[in-house]
Amino acid sequence: MFNPLPVLETSHLILRELRLSDAEDQLEYAQDDEVAAFGLWKPQKTLQENLDDIQESIRHYAAGDYFSWAVEHRADHKMIGRIQLGAYNAADARADLGYAYNRRYWGKGYATEAAQAVLKIGFESLKLHRVGAKVLPDNVGSIRVLEKLGFQREGVVRQAYSLRGPYEDLLCYSILAPEWREMYP
Numbered sequence: 001m002f003n004p005l006p007v008l009e010t011s012h013l014i015l016r017e018l019r020l021s022d023a024e025d026q027l028e029y030a031q032d033d034e035v036a037a038f039g040l041w042k043p044q045k046t047l048q049e050n051l052d053d054i055q056e057s058i059r060h061y062a063a064g065d066y067f068s069w070a071v072e073h074r075a076d077h078k079m080i081g082r083i084q085l086g087a088y089n090a091a092d093a094r095a096d097l098g099y100a101y102n103r104r105y106w107g108k109g110y111a112t113e114a115a116q117a118v119l120k121i122g123f124e125s126l127k128l129h130r131v132g133a134k135v136l137p138d139n140v141g142s143i144r145v146l147e148k149l150g151f152q153r154e155g156v157v158r159q160a161y162s163l164r165g166p167y168e169d170l171l172c173y174s175i176l177a178p179e180w181r182e183m184y185p
């Protein structure tokens, strides 16, 4: 259990606890239909919705089953996205990875950089055995991030997602602790 949530520093990013003052930066990308559609949630179009969402995440964090980091860009001093380990199950030592970033910061390797830091602390400090992720089949960028991280595709949850209209499949990916250790001995 992380208490307090550790600050994780990478070359370009600082991963830290969420703050209510992040709501404006979060609104900037959370209202973006493309970010939300691929991110598997409804766009949050107002400042109040984003404040509520951050408050909810802070409450979840207190409950101990969800660890959500704000991703701050070092050079720009700006919150550019979020990354979380959710659905934490201590008994089975597993959690699910999720992330979303401001479109202006895509394609620079940041999602991969942040996830590597979160997986490292997940496997090494939280002693996770398994980290899973679900992704839409047309989310090519996220699939590539998962592949770069060493996740393996393990199957399809058929017609499990309907927020974009017709039912769509979700692809399931995972990485296990021994696989992580093999990549980062």
Ligand SMILES: CC(C)(COP(=O)(O)OP(=O)(O)OC[C@H]1O[C@@H](n2cnc3c(N)ncnc32)[C@H](O)[C@@H]1OP(=O)(O)O)[C@@H](O)C(=O)NCCC(=O)NCCS
Residues within 6 Å of the ligand: 034, 035, 036, 038, 039, 040, 098, 099, 100, 101, 102, 105, 106, 107, 108, 109, 110, 111, 112, 113, 134, 135, 136, 139, 140, 141, 142, 144, 145
């Ligand atoms: C998916 C997402 C997190 C990727 O963030 P990012 O910072 O751009 O990711 P990275 O730069 O670390 O890596 C992206 C990789 O995907 C590749 N990629 C992105 N879009 C692509 C496309 N349309 N076709 C082929 N490759 C693509 C990039 O080239 C890069 O691979 P490379 O390093 O081998 O060149 C970001 O696009 C996002 O926030 N999307 C909306 C929310 C979301 O989808 N969340 C995940 C839900 S499962």
